[in-house]
Amino acid sequence: YSYNKKAANPCLVAATSLQDGSVTLEALKKEAGFEEWKNRLFTCTPQSLEDYYKDQTSKIVYLTSDSDRTLEKLEDDKIYVIGGIVDRN
Secondary structure, three states: OHHHHHOOOOOOEEEOOOOOOOHHHHHHHOOOOHHHHOOOOEEEOOOOHHHHOOOOHHHEEEEOOOOOOOOOOOOOOOEEEEOOOOOOO
């Protein structure tokens, strides 16, 4: 968060599919500064990724270490999905 906040080109971080009472959301709420994060460059929503970006799904790029391709540059109009948190609720 602090690096992104100070970056010349900060990015918006969105955590999707965070349901009230989920283990993941409850763990995030325990992190120092979480309430401030989510009001600045960090968005939390119970919506799925596809619903949250419903009019922009063609812009979604899933990043994975399993790919044999290397991402050479980031494009401003793309939505990059970096990993995920699995909630085993």
